[in-house]
Amino acid sequence: MFPRFLDVPPDPCIIIILGASGDLTSRKLIPELFSLHRKGGLPERFQIVGCARSPMTTEQFRTALADSLHNVTDETQGWEQFSTRIHYRELIYDSGESYTELAGFLQELDADHRTEGNRIFYLALPMFLYGTTAQLLGEAGLSSQKSGGTGWSRIVVEKPYGSDRASAAELDTTIHRYFDEKQIFRIDHYLAKETVQNLLMFRFANAIFEPLWNRNYIDHVDIIACESLGVEKRAGYYEKSGVFRDMFQNHMMQLLALTAMEPPNRFETDPVHDEKVKVFRSLRPISEDGVFENVVLGQYGPGMVNGKKVRGYRDEDGVDPQSLTPTYGSMRVFIDNWRWKDVPFYLTSGKRLASKLTRISIRFKDVPVSMFGGVLEEGITANVLTLGIHPEERITLKFQTKNPGSKVCLRSVTMDFNYLQGYAGTVLAAYEKALLDCMHGDRMLFWHSEGIDLTWEFIEPVINQCEMCSDRVERLKPYEAGSWGPAEAAELKSRMG
Numbered sequence: 170m171f172p173r174f175l176d177v178p179p180d181p182c183i184i185i186i187l188g189a190s191g192d193l194t195s196r197k198l199i200p201e202l203f204s205l206h207r208k209g210g211l212p213e214r215f216q217i218v219g220c221a222r223s224p225m226t227t228e229q230f231r232t233a234l235a236d237s238l239h240n241v242t243d244e245t246q247g248w249e250q251f252s253t254r255i256h257y258r259e260l261i262y263d264s265g266e267s268y269t270e271l272a273g274f275l276q277e278l279d280a281d282h283r284t285e286g287n288r289i290f291y292l293a294l295p296m297f298l299y300g301t302t303a304q305l306l307g308e309a310g311l312s313s314q315k316s317g318g319t320g321w322s323r324i325v326v327e328k329p330y331g332s333d334r335a336s337a338a339e340l341d342t343t344i345h346r347y348f349d350e351k352q353i354f355r356i357d358h359y360l361a362k363e364t365v366q367n368l369l370m371f372r373f374a375n376a377i378f379e380p381l382w383n384r385n386y387i388d389h390v391d392i393i394a395c396e397s398l399g400v401e402k403r404a405g406y407y408e409k410s411g412v413f414r415d416m417f418q419n420h421m422m423q424l425l426a427l428t429a430m431e432p433p434n435r436f437e438t439d440p441v442h443d444e445k446v447k448v449f450r451s452l453r454p455i456s457e458d459g460v461f462e463n464v465v466l467g468q469y470g471p472g473m474v475n476g477k478k479v480r481g482y483r484d485e486d487g488v489d490p491q492s493l494t495p496t497y498g499s500m501r502v503f504i505d506n507w508r509w510k511d512v513p514f515y516l517t518s519g520k521r522l523a524s525k526l527t528r529i530s531i532r533f534k535d536v537p538v539s540m541f542g543g544v545l546e547e548g549i550t551a552n553v554l555t556l557g558i559h560p561e562e563r564i565t566l567k568f569q570t571k572n573p574g575s576k577v578c579l580r581s582v583t584m585d586f587n588y589l590q591g592y593a594g595t596v597l598a599a600y601e602k603a604l605l606d607c608m609h610g611d612r613m614l615f616w617h618s619e620g621i622d623l624t625w626e627f628i629e630p631v632i633n634q635c636e637m638c639s640d641r642v643e644r645l646k647p648y649e650a651g652s653w654g655p656a657e658a659a660e661l662k663s664r665m666g
């Protein structure tokens with residue numbers, strides 16, 4: 170008997186995690202697979218193989234994962250039984266022989282556990298290893314979809330997908346040599362968040378919002394994804410990436426597409442993907458000379474976050490003390506189509522901000538004429554619809570009412586819907602949902618090749634200008650950790666009047 174959140178049980182399979190000694194595996198992948206197991210969402214015939222260079226036995230691997238699990242959750246009942254499904258294999262990432270040995274081991278597991286030759290290869294590795302790994306998996310015969318209806322092979326690729334348009338295209342060419350597009354799952358865990366998925370339901374399953382969802386009624390849109398965390402242990406990656414590669418090319422572009430896209434004719438992978446791609450194609454290009462008309466950059470200094478003193482970015486371990494890497498970006502984007510022409514979308518993301526917050530706010534236009542002109546002391550505040558993704562999974566609508574009493578004065582009130590209100594069923598965390606979709610072969614919540622290329626094409630001139638302009642030092646505005654970013658970000662909006 171399968172739980173209600175599963176319409177169809179996933180096929181038996183083995184998930185092979187490459188780079189399994191790393192942070193992502195211990196902090197996200199294993200805890201969320203374990204959580205799926207506890208919810209009854211995994212197939213009965215299911216095995217996990219962790220692979221990495223670090224010398225370790227399966228027992229040591231299981232112990233290390235159990236220790237990490239305790240840092241993530243108190244709910245560890247059932248771990249002993251679950252951990253018997255976990256195995257560890259040493260793997261040299263650039264050695265063909267190592268992959269041949271892995272192929273042999275997977276065959277043995279298939280025979281022992283009747284996993285039917287179905288495999289998911291999860292690349293939890295630094296990006297520079299993605300191409301080599303895909304190639305050697307292919308050369309070891311591990312990418313082939315066997316005929317006869319059994320035995321599928323899928324590859325999950327983590328972000329970042331390339332560091333610019335050319336490297337993303339090169340990676341695509343390499344992976345496509347061995348895996349078809351339908352076998353490739355480019356993960357963006359933002360897309361698997363319940364409230365992000367809810368955006369499409371909210372827009373297209375209600376008749377009252379869509380007629381207003383355009384340039385005639387909407388003044389501007391704010392999309393914000395802020396973190397209170399700093400760079401943590403990922404300085405090596407972040408120093409090269411910065412906020413635009415880390416957040417804008419992927420998560421911010423997806424949130425933008427879901428907010429702006431036309432209704433797909435069916436709620437299926439290809440129609441949804443096609444509508445997103447049309448948004449990416451309609452993005453007004455930002456020329457290199459126009460970048461600083463539309464972009465504000467920042468880098469966090471020391472400050473207080475959640476009552477604790479924290480270091481500035483340049484003092485973090487592994488960061489160059491002279492670093493010019495932006496940890497904050499705010500960007501004005503236009504979509505040149507009939508629905509959105511000249512409506513600014515402000516995209517903002519940064520580290521070490523006042524709190525962790527992700528939300529989309531739709532600010533409607535002011536009323537055209539106020540009949541209260543001579544009576545009210547203040548103007549009328551515009552309506553704002555806010556789609557909260559984190560921490561508050563809620564939808565709110567701000568509107569005006571009369572204040573009780575004899576004096577004519579307005580007050581803003583908020584209609585408020587909490588996403589989990591009235592729901593007592595299972596909720597899946599983002600990686601749980603993404604892993605489950607991958608087991609089902611459902612690619613709707615994953616990036617497709619064309620979207621990756623178009624978003625890199627759009628963002629690349631911005632990154633180039635930010636990294637190569639002659640006044641780079643002056644362009645990078647310092648902000649205090651625990652604040653809401655550099656004061657200059659507010660100017661982006663005031664420039665529009």
Ligand SMILES: NC(=O)c1ccc[n+]([C@@H]2O[C@H](COP(=O)([O-])OP(=O)(O)OC[C@H]3O[C@@H](n4cnc5c(N)ncnc54)[C@H](OP(=O)(O)O)[C@@H]3O)[C@@H](O)[C@H]2O)c1
Binds near residue numbers: 190221222292294328
């Ligand atoms: N951590 C996150 O929260 C997160 C979130 C989103 C995306 N990602 C992406 O997911 C991937 C994995 O993330 P992660 O944080 O787990 O990475 P990680 O801890 O830095 O690396 C994973 C494993 O890769 C191997 N490795 C690291 N550097 C290497 C090098 N220079 N040469 C060869 N092998 C090396 C190491 O294993 P061995 O030395 O044992 O082989 C390491 O344990 C990355 O691409 C990252 O950008 C991570």
